[in-house]
Amino acid sequence: MSGILAMILAGGEGSRLYPLTSTRTKPAVPFGGNYRLVDFALNNFVNADLMKIYVLTQFKSQSLNIHLRKAWRLSGISNRFIEAVPAQQRVNKNWYSGTADAIYQNARFIEKSDPEHVCIFGSDHIYKMDVQQMVEYHKQKAGSLTVAAIRVQKSQAYHFGIIEVDEEGRMIGFAEKPAVEDAKTIPGDPDHVLASMGNYIFKSDVLLKELYEDAKDESSSHDFGKDIIGKLYPKGDVFIYKLSDNYIEGEPETAYWRDVGTIDSYWDAHMDLLGDDAPFSLYNKNWPLHTYHPPLPPATFRDHGDSVSDVSKSLIGAGSYINGAKIENSILGFRSHLCKGVVIKDSVFLGNAKVGAGARLNKVILDKGVEIAPGTVIGENLEQDRKQFTVSDNGVVVIAKGTKVGF
């Protein structure tokens, strides 16, 4: 019994991200021009030199599988691996009924690998964490479980699972999305609460015992947050690890962690990448963000007559072709092709898009493979846009994968 095994939960359907999840599972949704959501969790492990990783997939996983094979395959010399494990109905003919059930159905991988500790992490948040530091903390506390948490304003408590701790960091209470008045604040820090990040490090034997017991419990929903943790923490050996205690050289002091589960939060998190005082950066040479990079040349900028290319506060991916267009406050993924006179503002292109001459896009998310006819205007008349496209509460227009608009 030795070492650390990681199990990444990557089966999320992501229905609130529809239509971005109409053809792919949530962890495979592109993010930040070059990446997929799952890359952030994987980089947190790989950059921490923890490389025994199973990625548990389930829902529409083909796109994720292709990405994992292209971007994350390790050479077979050592005992390091990053392997996708599809839902295989090993235990019975059911899909995973909850996060704990997903691990339970794959418990044999834990038994076979026989690690000392098991990391169980989600894959649909944007953040950087040196997981090794959380492992050290977990070992030092010698508890059976360590839960990662982020310190958030008390007024935000109703969005999260809020953890009550004692002064030693021991978990002594838990409330799912409590009212702000009811939320238990951090000892000595009355304006802040600790929100669970859904990331767990278990002692291996405790995890297996809990999973087998939970599987037999017919009243359980087989969820880590609702069932397993609620049962474990009263024993007094569940500890909380604060993301703000995690240190990565070159990162800002304020820890960044975003759920990107809705169209609006997905768009917001992209806007967080832009500007001089961006709260989250994709660039830190001490924490490189690996991903799959298709064979593409640098972004190409050309003039077209008197139509020149101006770019402000934007990210532009490789293989993009900007032919006399204006781009403001936007993120353009791989192979975004803008014709002359195009104006793009506050928008996110997932890649492989073509926008015809003179088109204007304002606060639009363009999924892959979209083609926009010349002169098309999107995002200026939401009433009109709602007839054709998904429009979020905050007015972000989403163009689904492969759509041809205006032809």
Next chain:
Amino acid sequence: MAKVLSMILAGGEGSRLYPLTQSRTKPSVPFGGSYRLIDCVLNNFVNSSLLRIYVLTQFKSQSLNEHLSKAWGLNSITDTFIDAIPAQMRTGKHWYSGTADAIYQNLQFIESDEADLVCIFGSDHIYKMDIRQKLAFHQKKKAVLTVSAIRLPKEQAYHFGIIEVDDAGRMIGFAEKPTVEEAKTIPGEPDFVLASMGNYVFDSKALQAELIRDAADEKSSHDFGKDIIPHLYPDGKVFVYDFTTNTIAGESGEAYWRDVGTIESYWEGNMDLIKSDPPSSLYNRKWPLHTHYPALPPASFRDSDQFICTIRKSLISDGCHISGATIKKSVLGFNCVVGTNSNIYESVLLGDTKIGSNCILTKVIVDKDVQIADNVQIGVNLEEDRKCFTVSDEGIVVIPKGARIGF
């Protein structure tokens, strides 16, 4: 289908590219933002599905070896490989004395292989060729050796090795850099000549016999162009493959083949990529150009104070960070930082470079890892520049790797 083994000559010192070749061999010199010169020939083989390749290295090869292992390591269960072979003094304590000697010293790799045909290609030209078409030509002609040649206007003959052919494409004469009057034109085309591209397809057995014969010849300079070909063609089994007959889906216009062996031609090769009607493009989905991509985010563009980014006719690679600067007719490699109100014109930045604010760079090649302080002007006053830097006859300033300027 004949079995093919490929040998890439990648030992070139590239002294006329100094200082770009000060710390690396010529095939390892970066090109076009994302690439190294050697990527061109390797993509020709890989995109032709010819994946049994030895790369013969010699001079300052560490940078090349690292690139080959990062970008071109095949992880394969079949009989495919791209392996670097360093000069190993297998036949005596001397370095390679000529191109034929380089192959002769590695003859055992050919002898121990089952290949019917051996491709011997250089690695320091920019072009795209579907090598399968050349192999088909070779087999159709039942040639012992097929030499690639490019059709050029007669006036340029004095730069090249000019091949005389009969109507059947058989080689019947060869002259190294002849005068324009003496150059033999193509039958039926009195204004054009055929220039050797230094790329050969040999019958394997004939190659082996010829190399052994040449090695024993004390008068030989052990060079394919000077010694092997003149000895072989009088037998009538050396044919010339006209490069202009090679077709690649998605490529149009004149066949492009450029030597980038001097600072001037290297700069022009880069400028060719950003012309309005570029004679050479890095972008063709049917002929992807593979290379190594470091873990970097998309290029980012920020405003600063009153300055926004104006980008015209340029290539900008991943990891670049442009703050309110103007970039015209330039190629920026990975991870170039350009500060506020700086102006970059007609320049080539190889990557990992930081340029401060209010700088002007005109017609400058900046090697990797260079730092330039604020308010520095380069390429504006060539008299001054000559005191510190290499300046080519045509006025291109070259900043060597790792330089710190203006601090």
